[in-house]
Amino acid sequence: MFLIWAILLGALIGWVSSVVTRTPTNEGILIDIAAGVLGSIPMAALLGNDTTLDSILAGGLGALIALGLLNLVRSRLRES
Numbered sequence: 294m295f296l297i298w299a300i301l302l303g304a305l306i307g308w309v310s311s312v313v314t315r316t317p318t319n320e321g322i323l324i325d326i327a328a329g330v331l332g333s334i335p336m337a338a339l340l341g342n343d344t345t346l347d348s349i350l351a352g353g354l355g356a357l358i359a360l361g362l363l364n365l366v367r368s369r370l371r372e373s
């Protein structure tokens with residue numbers, strides 16, 4: 294159950310990131326949500342204990358890291 298909460302938080306963080314960074318296309322929004330989810334799963338599994346709060350915090354941290362890396366790649370691709 295705790296992993297489900299981490300995935301939902303990752304999707305929420307991905308959606309908020311796309312709103313804040315004003316991602317122009319629907320594909321970009323879906324990529325942000327997917328990056329948030331894909332970042333939250335391993336962090337919640339590795340760092341989260343059997344408590345819900347630990348898994349949510351770890352999943353949120355993983356989502357933020359994944360979205361930061363995604364935005365870094367996007368900015369590098371725009372420059373070149």
